Amino acid sequence: MSSAIGRRGLLLGTAGVLGGCAMGGGGGDTDGAKGETSAANPLGVKDDAALEVVIFNGGFGEDYAKAHQEMYRQRYPKAQIKHSATQQIAETLQPRFVAGDPPDVVNNSGGSQIDFNGLVAQNALADLGELLDAPSLDDPAKKVRDTLLPGIVDVGSYDGRFLSLNYAYSAYGIWYSRKLFESRGWEYPKTWDEMINLCRTIKAAGIAPWTYPGKHSRYMSWPILAAAAKLGGPEVILAIDNLEPNAWKNPAVVAAAEAYYQLAVDGFLQPGAAGMDHVQSQTEWCRGNAAFLSCGSWLENEQKAVTPPDFRMAVAPTPSLTKSDRLPYETFRGTGSEPFIVPAKGRNVRGGLEYLRVMLSQAGASDFTRRVSSLTCVRGSSAGLSLGPGLTSVTELIEASDGGAFTWLYNSYYRKLERERVDGACAELFAKRINAAQWCDTVQKSADEFARDPAIKKYKRT
Known part of the structure; x- marks a missing residue:
């Protein structure tokens, strides 16, 4: 690809x-x-x-x-x-x-x-x-x-x-500390079943499996969409970018949302993360109080003042949801920025x-x-x-993907859709005030509003 x-x-x-x-x-x-x-x-x-x-x-x-x-x-x-x-x-x-x-x-x-x-x-x-x-x-x-x-x-x-x-x-993915994982004998999970099993182990060790910036909850939409793209293929993302009807209700998106919602249901999110901004959650992660974090590759520079010298932060692709995902595990979201x-x-x-x-x-x-x-x-x-x-x-990560990178552009074309609507829906999802199906419904309704609004210029991605 x-x-x-x-x-x-x-x-x-x-x-x-x-x-x-x-x-x-x-x-x-x-x-x-x-x-x-x-x-x-x-x-x-x-x-x-x-x-x-x-x-x-x-x-x-x-x-x-x-x-x-x-x-x-x-x-x-x-x-x-x-x-x-x-x-x-x-x-x-x-x-x-x-x-x-x-x-x-x-x-x-x-x-x-x-x-x-x-x-x-x-x-x-x-x-x-x-x-x-x-x-x-x-x-x-x-x-x-x-x-x-x-x-x-x-x-x-x-x-x-x-x-x-x-x-x-x-490059976007799931971040972890190589020092922490090696010291505990943990391996980064390549499948969702492995992720859930490892989260149970991490929680039993007294560490929060995941943290996230609840004040910018869209950070958790990134692994959801990445997992959906890998499960259902690039057309899942194209439909979202093009504001197609029911794009956010695609079975691959639903499955990905249900998977990450499980992190909240099973108590694998750091207590208090819902009130944190990105710097606070990242700092908690750097302090070893959580094992996983969703972020982009600017993370190392953003956290350099508080990262322990031997922390050895690393990024990995989102785990495959099934054994029949359309895209390989190594595929990741790679983007131009700034x-x-x-x-x-x-x-x-x-x-x-x-x-x-x-x-x-x-x-x-x-x-x-x-x-x-x-x-x-x-x-x-x-x-x-x-x-x-x-x-x-x-x-x-880039070398292992062998050119297998993808991204979505809806957050560029229609910034408010991500920064306000998806962000707000993710805050509700990970606070367990709505479930995965309701999250998909909520975001789809917002996307439909954007699609119907004649004042918003539309872009077509092919």
Whole structure:
């Protein structure tokens, strides 16, 4: 199976604010910030044009971006670079988009992203196709598009235009401590029966088998959907992404929801987890108070301040639900994340495209991985690096899958559906206020609402 790499949740549903306001004038003086094209300057960057970059200051921090900006400055020493970082992307930048004076590069990530559908609908984003066809910094004979992992262009494209560069590569799965497991003689379970049996053993040892962030319960929807995809095949996910009737009631989704609901019913969830946020639950896990955690591969960097030196965190695929699952056990959800955009009305669009080209160089990508313990979308950029145990396990996961990665995009297309509806339904499910069948019904009703709403732009995935 070929890789289908997606996004780790683009964009907060603020289309009502952005979509309801026409983009203003001003800014966007791209002709004024355009230089002569040449072999050394294929995108026609004006060497003294100022560049403004705004970074989401989340799990990856902002130091990696400052390093990329220094690489840009080395190429264009006359250019002044304005750097800022915030966790409030939408609150900070949405007024500037409306006013027609956005920055030149935006890392549109985090819980307060600007709604991507609103940006697309308003033609607020520069087409990155020219970047894809530009020569790479490392090999002028090779186009930038040929240096990217499979699927990155597809998942950043809307209506046939490449509008978002998902720079990081995230692998999702179930995390555990190799030290804990080896010290107890436990083996990671490859089937659901093995998972339940091991959970009984772990609980008897006085450790919570699972923890989860009850305040962000959608984290537990990820293994449910991964298990459903492996059980029923990729078409299960395609139906969900395309808002098809009864997609969330597919027998594979029901079976997966019932399996993970069993964790709550059998008392395998850490007491108090329902009131925890992601950092609190992850910290409990790092302290050895729980054995399993659902998360993405940014986990190691996000928890580096509290992870014991000998913890040896590792990630594994979701266990197979049956012996007849359509996809192999080794198959996992692999996605592009950390979306970068170049606003169409930025004052230095050419510089914005070039900044992304710098990021996509081997030097830019490997420096990112070294600093933040995350892979990038650039092929081979982690070669020769000394990786932490968590990221090493991610590379092992990718290699073992032999290209068998999948993802879903409904959380990108219709962010509120995951961030509000699925999140809320998961909170109810794992608090045992609803059962698995009711969870499927609840989410399906929400998906149907989105499907019927004419104000919501629909995307078709094939």
